[in-house]
Amino acid sequence: ETGVTQTPRHLVMGMTNKKSLKCEQHLGHNAMYWYKQSAKKPLELMFVYSLEERVENNSVPSRFSPECPNSSHLFLHLHTLQPEDSALYLCASSQDNWGTEAFFGQGTRLTVV
């Protein structure tokens, strides 16, 4: 347990559904991240939040919408996803957004049907 909690652990959704992934950390970190992990591919950074402000959006389609209401919580809102969006979505946090260790959650395994 690294102190970063993601819910749900598994999610199956249809292409017309709307769902949200949740990430929570109580480590006092001020940077939070969403990564996508697909089979046979490197982890892809999706979004970076620093002090609750989005500092990076890595050309992610608008069907993925992040939200960071406070420094401890990060959401990823999903709508009208495609089957190719099926992947493991990892949340991470760090003390600052440069050079320090990132702590990861256990991920949400998303399947889009």
Place this chain on the structure above:
Amino acid sequence: AQTVTQSQPEMSVQEAETVTLSCTYDTSENNYYLFWYKQPPSRQMILVIRQEAYKQQNATENRFSVNFQKAAKSFSLKISDSQLGDTAMYFCALATSSNTGKLIFGQGTTLQVKP
């Protein structure tokens, strides 16, 4: 552009033996950090070891050590006295100041420790 390459998709080692995982990277910056992360079947990524580019001394954490060759842009991980619990996917990662600190990951190496 920064890149990280792990050329060994899969490796195996006998318990108690030593194994080395390879990683090469590319960056034009002088100030950066390199990491090795471990992802066991439980899926939780855990930091194994961290190296600061300005430090010449290779980082060591118990059975884990790195061979950091800055000129060659190489950052290999050596696991000594391999244990069954070391079975996992290992990712090499790079963070630079110009990249707002985001981690750039390699493709990963799946390590199987055999009894």
